[in-house]
Amino acid sequence: MVQLNSEDVESHFAKGGTRRLFTMVRRALVLRCPNCGSRGLMKNWFKMVERCPTCGILIEREGNDYLSGSVMFNLVLAELIFAFVLVAYLLIVWPKVNWDVLGIAAPLGMAIAPFVLFPFSKLVWLAVDLALRPAHASELRDSKPQGVGGG
Numbered sequence: 001m002v003q004l005n006s007e008d009v010e011s012h013f014a015k016g017g018t019r020r021l022f023t024m025v026r027r028a029l030v031l032r033c034p035n036c037g038s039r040g041l042m043k044n045w046f047k048m049v050e051r052c053p054t055c056g057i058l059i060e061r062e063g064n065d066y067l068s069g070s071v072m073f074n075l076v077l078a079e080l081i082f083a084f085v086l087v088a089y090l091l092i093v094w095p096k097v098n099w100d101v102l103g104i105a106a107p108l109g110m111a112i113a114p115f116v117l118f119p120f121s122k123l124v125w126l127a128v129d130l131a132l133r134p135a136h137a138s139e140l141r142d143s144k145p146q147g148v149g150g151g
């Protein structure tokens with residue numbers, strides 16, 4: 001497990017890391033590689049390629065710790081968005097709330113949200129991780145087809 005100390009993180013963001021973070025999060029929100037911005041990371045909605053086909057960055061950078069952080073981020077993000085939508089709905093329709101519909105829609109929404117947000121949260125998590133721990137050259141594999149660039 002990689003340790004981060006607060007001085008390293010503050011120093012990184014003082015050197016323009018915030019702009020890089022926003023760029024990478026923006027790429028992640030349109031399901032592109034946070035590192036290079038290329039497409040082609042999705043096999044299907046629930047399965048991603050192991051590495052970016054362009055820059056070669058691992059989508060899951062480390063083992064179990066990275067995956068559990070990604071899953072936790074997905075759940076927190078999904079439930080926060082769900083809570084925001086629920087409160088907005090209540091504020092809009094108050095006091096004429098249809099509690100019968102809400103009693104079905106609320107648990108259904110809570111169950112569905114993490115699946116809908118899965119690829120977005122996974123790539124946003126990668127973007128944040130890359131902002132805090134920039135990729136080393138050893139993490140990037142030359143994944144371009146052999147023989148390209150020969151003039």
Ligand SMILES: [Zn+2]
Nearest residue numbers: 033036052055
């Ligand atoms: Zn990439």
